[in-house]
Amino acid sequence: MTGRGLGFYLLLAPLVLWLGLLIILPHIDMAIVSLRTRVAPREYVPSLDNYAAFITEPLYIVTFLRTAIMSVLATVITLIIAFPISYYIAKIAKGRSQAALFLMCLIPFWVSELVRTFGWIILLRETGVISGFLQWLGLADQPIEMLYNDAAMMLGLVYTSMLFMVVPLTTTLESLDDAVIEAGYDLGGSGFSVLREIVIPHAMPGIVSGCIVVFMLSLGNYLTPTMLGGKGSLWFTELIYSQFIVRFNWELGAAFGFCLLGASSLIVWSILRLTGQTLERTMGEGK
Amino acid sequence: MTKTQYLAATALALVLAAPASAETLRLLTWGGYAPDAVIDKFEEATGHTVEVTLSNNEEMIAKLRATGGGGFDLAQPSQDRIAGPQREFGIYKPFDMSKIETGLFIPSMLESTKTNTTVDGEVYGLPDIWGTSGLIVNAAEAGDVKDYTDLCNEELKGKVSYRLKRPTLIGFAFAMGMDPFAAYEDEAAYKDILDKVEAKLIECKPIVKAYWGGGDELLNFMRSGEAVASMAWDTGGWKLNADNPDINFVAPTSGALGWVDTFALPAQGRADQAAYDWINFVMQPEIAAMVTESAGNFTASKGADEFVNDTLKAQYQASFPPEAVDNIRWYPPVPATLERIEGEALDRIQSAK
Numbered sequence: 155m156t157g158r159g160l161g162f163y164l165l166l167a168p169l170v171l172w173l174g175l176l177i178i179l180p181h182i183d184m185a186i187v188s189l190r191t192r193v194a195p196r197e198y199v200p201s202l203d204n205y206a207a208f209i210t211e212p213l214y215i216v217t218f219l220r221t222a223i224m225s226v227l228a229t230v231i232t233l234i235i236a237f238p239i240s241y242y243i244a245k246i247a248k249g250r251s252q253a254a255l256f257l258m259c260l261i262p263f264w265v266s267e268l269v270r271t272f273g274w275i276i277l278l279r280e281t282g283v284i285s286g287f288l289q290w291l292g293l294a295d296q297p298i299e300m301l302y303n304d305a306a307m308m309l310g311l312v313y314t315s316m317l318f319m320v321v322p323l324t325t326t327l328e329s330l331d332d333a334v335i336e337a338g339y340d341l342g343g344s345g346f347s348v349l350r351e352i353v354i355p356h357a358m359p360g361i362v363s364g365c366i367v368v369f370m371l372s373l374g375n376y377l378t379p380t381m382l383g384g385k386g387s388l389w390f391t392e393l394i395y396s397q398f399i400v401r402f403n404w405e406l407g408a409a410f411g412f413c414l415l416g417a418s419s420l421i422v423w424s425i426l427r428l429t430g431q432t433l434e435r436t437m438g439e440g441k
Numbered sequence: 442m443t444k445t446q447y448l449a450a451t452a453l454a455l456v457l458a459a460p461a462s463a464e465t466l467r468l469l470t471w472g473g474y475a476p477d478a479v480i481d482k483f484e485e486a487t488g489h490t491v492e493v494t495l496s497n498n499e500e501m502i503a504k505l506r507a508t509g510g511g512g513f514d515l516a517q518p519s520q521d522r523i524a525g526p527q528r529e530f531g532i533y534k535p536f537d538m539s540k541i542e543t544g545l546f547i548p549s550m551l552e553s554t555k556t557n558t559t560v561d562g563e564v565y566g567l568p569d570i571w572g573t574s575g576l577i578v579n580a581a582e583a584g585d586v587k588d589y590t591d592l593c594n595e596e597l598k599g600k601v602s603y604r605l606k607r608p609t610l611i612g613f614a615f616a617m618g619m620d621p622f623a624a625y626e627d628e629a630a631y632k633d634i635l636d637k638v639e640a641k642l643i644e645c646k647p648i649v650k651a652y653w654g655g656g657d658e659l660l661n662f663m664r665s666g667e668a669v670a671s672m673a674w675d676t677g678g679w680k681l682n683a684d685n686p687d688i689n690f691v692a693p694t695s696g697a698l699g700w701v702d703t704f705a706l707p708a709q710g711r712a713d714q715a716a717y718d719w720i721n722f723v724m725q726p727e728i729a730a731m732v733t734e735s736a737g738n739f740t741a742s743k744g745a746d747e748f749v750n751d752t753l754k755a756q757y758q759a760s761f762p763p764e765a766v767d768n769i770r771w772y773p774p775v776p777a778t779l780e781r782i783e784g785e786a787l788d789r790i791q792s793a794k
Contacts, residue, residue: 195528195529195777196528196529196530196531213788213789213792216792217792279665279667280665280667281665281666281667297667299599299650299667301651302650302651380654384651385646385649385650385651385652385791386646386791386792386793386794388788388791388792393788396784396787396788397784398503399499399500399503400499400606400784401780401781401784402499402502402503402506402526402529402530402777402780403781403784404506
């Protein structure tokens with residue numbers, strides 16, 4: 155132990171243990187499971203059948219693409235809604251009201267995701283609050299079902315991940331000096347050109363890190379699509395769950411897991427490339 | 442006696458008095474199968490303690506498979522789901538029948554369960570609670586629903602719910618005039634039946650409001666009137682009947698589907714004695730009647746129905762006239778390969794537009 159003290163290794167130990175035992179080992183095990191196929195009871199042979207099944211069965215590919223596209227859409231909607239909110243909190247609200255607004259964004263996250271989703275079910279169901287209110291107003295003559303469709307699911311996804319967009323955006327926007335924005339106007343910039351040339355470039359690390367987190371959360375979400383989604387909206391995580399738990403087909407489930415991991419890594423990498431950001435920059439300056 | 446000696450003697454006495462049989466029974470079961478009152482009596486009578494984990498068929502098997510049959514001392518899967526997983530994963534250990542008071546069981550039910558759960562000459566399951574699944578119908582609004590296929594009636598659009606699991610496939614197959622149980626041994630014939638059921642269920646999809654996932658979700662649909670007809674268990678119908686007399690369980694004309702939930706010993710269970718004690722304890726008629734009042738379903742305990750309250754008896758007789766009881770189709774053990782074919786069909790139905 156020359157050069158580095160005991161303290162260095164003691165600090166390193168939790169990280170190595172966490173990575174090794176909880177992330178790397180299980181993944182190696184899953185990789186092995188995904189690369190075998192059942193030939194007879196308790197007899198397995200190594201093969202690529204599971205990945206072949208993923209590629210050749212249209213159902214799996216369609217569900218997979220649908221999940222990825224819907225997650226990107228959820229991320230974009232979250233960004234569009236969260237940006238003005240964060241800008242207001244960071245730049246326009248002052249002092250106590252700033253803290254209060256930030257807290258109000260945070261409060262829904264003190265209860266579990268399950269409870270939040272149930273809240274939406276109570277509001278949207280056929281005998282629910284909104285449907286009843288519309289009938290009371292006379293705008294509807296019979297109960298309206300607003301649950302169990304893609305729009306309800308999208309609403310749930312955006313709501314669930316809103317905070318994870320607002321926090322990084324607010325912190326990056328706060329670090330932007332007001333004088334810079336004023337200088338932009340002084341130099342004859344319009345509101346739009348100031349936003350496009352000063353605010354957004356400055357907030358870019360926050361936008362990218364927020365988008366990455368929201369995208370990952372949506373793609374891997376199980377609860378919201380299951381509870382709010384309709385009879386036709388199958389989410390890829392539901393497919394993985396059913397392979398593991400309902401069909402006892404761990405091999406195919408593990409292969410699906412790796413396909414999801416590969417796809418999410420690919421999409422995050424492309425977001426970074428498209429926006430010209432690096433992971434170090436978004437993780438470092440974003441905070 | 443000095444204080445130390447006294448303490449040592451007490452400690453020794455405690456160690457000796459705690460008989461070898463005082464164990465912790467980790468029970469993996471369904472909601473209502475192990476009511477607190479029964480657990481208290483059992484703990485008092487035997488000195489064992491009981492820890493209950495609630496689950497369902499698929500999760501029980503998945504949990505036991507993940508640990509190689511460890512983590513629990515007694516599980517309660519359905520009788521048709523024992524032989525297949527046992528052959529595949531070896532998650533159970535056989536019963537020592539000499540430790541079971543077989544006289545407590547209804548003989549015919551005990552024999553048929555033993556036959557269905559026998560693998561390589563060893564018995565892996567004993568019957569505990571039985572019931573049926575069929576239809577729950579709100580007679581005021583959907584009185585015409587008599588069989589599973591009636592759930593596709595155009596006038597019920599958006600008012601029907603069932604779940605996407607194997608009982609639905611089986612029920613529709615019977616209602617469409619086929620016999621899936623007879624085709625269990627013939628994979629090609631079974632696939633043929635499933636293809637027809639799949640086409641029918643996809644055709645019916647616009648009628649369905651939502652596929653329900655948990656029993657409470659379904660009870661909620663029916664109670665609020667958002668759904669007027671559904672596929673479900675008998676007890677769900679009886680529960681709803683207590684709130685709204687229009688709603689009741691209806692045994693379908695093609696036959697209700699009968700299930701038996703069993704006792705099975707996980708392969709690496711550590712408290713076998715406690716497990717045997719529990720089985721012999723809850724099979725006593727008075728105790729079994731307590732379980733029936735909590736779970737709503739009747740047990741395989743001989744003579745227990747005499748101790749059950751009159752409401753349950755009346756509801757049972759209303760839903761099951763004698764000919765409907767004879768018409769019950771009991772699930773035979775399901776071969777593992779068929780479950781895979783069923784899974785693919787269910788996935789295709791769910792993702793169909």
